[in-house]
Amino acid sequence: MALTLTINSSSPPLGALLAAEHVKTSVKVSVKEGKVTKLHVSDTVGFSDVNSMTRYLARVAPGLGLYGSNMLEQTEVDHWLEFSACHLCGALGSSLGDLNNALALRTFLVGHTVTLADFCVWGALKANGDWQAVENKAKDFPHVSRWFSFLASQAPFSSVGDRWATEVASVKANAPKE
Amino acid sequence: MALRELSSLEKFLGLKKPHKYSTQGVKKVPLLQSNNGPALVGLATIASHLAKEAKKPELLGTTPEQRAVVQQWLEFRVTRIDECPREEIRTVLKDLNQYLEDKVYLAGNSLSIADPLLYYAIHHIVVDLAVQEKERYMNLTRWFDHIQHYPGVRHHLAPVVVLRNRVYTSCHH
Numbered sequence: 253m254a255l256t257l258t259i260n261s262s263s264p265p266l267g268a269l270l271a272a273e274h275v276k277t278s279v280k281v282s283v284k285e286g287k288v289t290k291l292h293v294s295d296t297v298g299f300s301d302v303n304s305m306t307r308y309l310a311r312v313a314p315g316l317g318l319y320g321s322n323m324l325e326q327t328e329v330d331h332w333l334e335f336s337a338c339h340l341c342g343a344l345g346s347s348l349g350d351l352n353n354a355l356a357l358r359t360f361l362v363g364h365t366v367t368l369a370d371f372c373v374w375g376a377l378k379a380n381g382d383w384q385a386v387e388n389k390a391k392d393f394p395h396v397s398r399w400f401s402f403l404a405s406q407a408p409f410s411s412v413g414d415r416w417a418t419e420v421a422s423v424k425a426n427a428p429k430e
Numbered sequence: 431m432a433l434r435e436l437s438s439l440e441k442f443l444g445l446k447k448p449h450k451y452s453t454q455g456v457k458k459v460p461l462l463q464s465n466n467g468p469a470l471v472g473l474a475t476i477a478s479h480l481a482k483e484a485k486k487p488e489l490l491g492t493t494p495e496q497r498a499v500v501q502q503w504l505e506f507r508v509t510r511i512d513e514c515p516r517e518e519i520r521t522v523l524k525d526l527n528q529y530l531e532d533k534v535y536l537a538g539n540s541l542s543i544a545d546p547l548l549y550y551a552i553h554h555i556v557v558d559l560a561v562q563e564k565e566r567y568m569n570l571t572r573w574f575d576h577i578q579h580y581p582g583v584r585h586h587l588a589p590v591v592v593l594r595n596r597v598y599t600s601c602h603h
Binding site: 394 | 534565594596
């Protein structure tokens with residue numbers, strides 16, 4: 253089974269790219285650039301939403317535990333996927349405070365290893381202009397800052413960040429203000 | 431206690447053949463008689479030797495700065511924690527808590543030999559902390575929980591229950 257992930261490089265789905273990078277040892281996923289973001293599963297089935305793509309990738313590689321290791325953790329992962337889609341796109345408002353509290357006693361968002369929750373929340377933050385503005389003021393959200401830079405230093409995050417996120421930043425910088 | 435700790439460390443490092451240790455003096459300083467050379471004395475020295483023997487030098491730090499930080503924490507453990515009188519332990523916990531606010535591991539973003547050794551050293555203290563205190567030292571608690579769940583570290587010690595959501599949020603902000 254060969255999967256193809258086509259991505260729109262002006263707004264790359266960072267969460268899905270991170271998931272693809274993590275599962276590539278057990279599933280073959282090829283990444284191509286194109287006009288619209290889509291994960292092609294078969295001739296008739298494809299996913300275009302970041303959360304659907306990451307969920308599918310985690311499920312075809314169950315051995316990696318990217319979807320948590322029990323039902324409670326799966327539910328927590330779902331919570332963070334929704335959080336990343338609803339509260340981390342556009343103005344951040346109180347979401348950073350909530351995220352900071354959640355990370356106070358945690359190294360990873362769910363369980364004791366990296367999961368989809370980390371991919372999607374990290375990806376959404378990385379692409380968010382509001383976060384880039386506060387990123388260097390670590391004092392305001394110490395736990396988010398620690399978690400964010402810890403993940404950024406880990407192998408798949410650093411390669412995905414270097415390859416794709418710089419493009420997001422340059423596109424954002426050139427885009428006219430709304 | 432140091433001897434059980436060294437045998438857990440050997441397992442964590444993946445060393446198949448256990449070493450025979452003895453102790454020296456009133457303070458029971460661990461001693462390792464090596465086959466080719468003089469005896470090695472002291473916890474930090476033996477631990478560093480084991481990491482090299484297991485061919486995991488990255489656990490001693492990869493850059494010169496990181497290597498220095500790892501040695502600093504090994505020394506901190508032996509001098510500040512092991513020698514600490516009971517009534518002063520809270521000050522040490524407070525300092526550690528502050529240091530760990532922006533770090534996942536003692537030496538930054540990757541695990542070093544200092545993490546399991548400090549974990550072994552403060553386990554008996556953290557076991558006795560009340561829920562409220564664990565939250566007061568929340569960065570320390572978070573680090574502790576992460577290390578006790580790190581594959582292969584815990585061995586001879588009992589797991590410590592750690593709350594992963596804050597209960598007393600309104601008290602100190």
